[in-house]
Amino acid sequence: MSAHWVLTDGTRVESDRAQACRKTTLGSAGRGGRDDCFRGPRDWQHHWDMQVQPSLCKTWMMAMRGFLDTLLMTSGAPTHSALTTALGETLTYQALITAVEQAADTLREAGVQPGQIVAVDTRSAAAVLAMLAVLEAGATLMPWDGRQNDLGLLETARPVKLITQASFEGAITLASPCDNPRELAPGIGLLLFTSGSTGRPKGVLLSLDGLMANIDAILSYLPVRKFPRTALTLPLSYSYAFVGQALVTLRAGGTLLMMQDLPFPAQQLSTMRALDASGLSGVPTSLRRLCEAALDMPVSERPQLGYVASAGAPLDQATRERLGEVFPYARRFNQYGLTEASPRVAACSDQEPAFHAGSVGRPLPGLTVLARDPQGTPLPPGQTGTLWIQGPSIMRGYLDDETGSSKVLIEGGLLSGDDGWVDDAGYIFTVGRQDGLIKVAGERVSLQQVTAVIQAVAGVREAAVVARPDSMVDHYLVAFVAGDPGIITAIKAHVRAHLPLAGRPRRIVVVEHLPRNARDKLDWQVLQHLATEGGT
């Protein structure tokens, strides 16, 4: 019987070459044996001359070649700048490839195998090279924010290595954060933690195929090729930043302007201007702050953006209009996505009437979105239900959570948890969620998780957490705690140690007893009312 592969698009590949390439992938490093395969941008002339068979799916291509070759297939010339820091230091594509390969070699020499997890501390601009190196080495990348050391995510994920530091030359510093590293199924590119409705962070497993499909789908509407200088202001630990901006820009042959170290809006604007940024993506909170700062400066001093895109939380009408006033020449995009979908699901631009009506857009190529009722039955256009997404970029599942995975992965698609409807023309409108997950400055926060963390403090008799809408940061949290007045110090310390920034309540109110209604249930109406009144 001849060797063959059945690709994810159903194509059957039968050849010795397929078998040889498969051996290469499963073998030591996937480096030897690639010479007789497509070489990609390492061999630039060959790259330009190469005609790629469109029928071959990305899995096969990636198996033959490293991640970088696949990602950069359409990228620009080797001397073009791939990355520029806020200080103006620039790395060409050639230098980026060399640095990533060197870091990937370091990982292989340290014994990192495909299927193992490598965490990367994402706090420096050079972390992006380390993140690419993990994928190049065939391992699963776990972006990790080193400030959130106490959240226990490393203990949960059990990565074989943690990259604590990286340089633009490709040097990386490795730590071994656990004794019993885990093995994942092959093909998982990313492990991202996000708040879950049960209160514990969930590890989202995303395939490399799905990521690549999502990157190309994003490039079908976001004009990164036309406006290739992308200002990267969000943390690299977000799928929105790493996949939706960094990988998308590199695939398009653009330049990443690394601005995460600049936290102040006016600083970001002047740096964007100085570095000639042409594209900006943000969450509504960061865009609102930027608009505010931009209005203080003349139009001629503002960055000349070709597009500005929003995602991560609903983009309200005031912010949509303000963006148009502040960046009059920029095309505005509203987008919808979630970590479990690699992340982008839908988008629309200000040229479409639905943008102005508040839609988050139409599904990207290859994706289907419809609303389902609580029984899972698909609903006709116009009726509100839970949004369900089908396509190649939805997650493989949650880490160590078959029950949770089977609840959301239904009918061959992903139940997003977001409520909304789809109109006759296919435009999606979201209306929120019912499961206690809310957005704070674009980050998903679980009210159950915040409550559980507070309740774990000794002396807390009872706790309830209320989310209040906020015109700047989407929502803020007010925690009500039944306990002795002096307990607030212990609660604050515990919250700081166990919750990410966005999950920390703005106010903690200590009371003798939490309000209850006639049926002895917590009176949420009273709590919501109290939360609007201020005080500490």
Place this chain on the structure above:
Amino acid sequence: MTWDECYRSVRELVLDYATPESDDAPLALDSLAVVLLVEAIEDRFGLTLGAKDVTPERFGSLGALVRFVWSLVS
């Protein structure tokens, strides 16, 4: 409000978003921390801070931030 009360209140808010080693040490805030801290200060002190108020000079260290807030509330 006294200077001491102002100092304690600002420090309490800052510790939710940063762990400065001293009053003059850099706060090392990222953009999310900046926006959440600004909102928390506005909420706690009943202030409205514009973009011009949110600068590296004023939010660079705990000491600088206390002096800035004190200049607004005293």
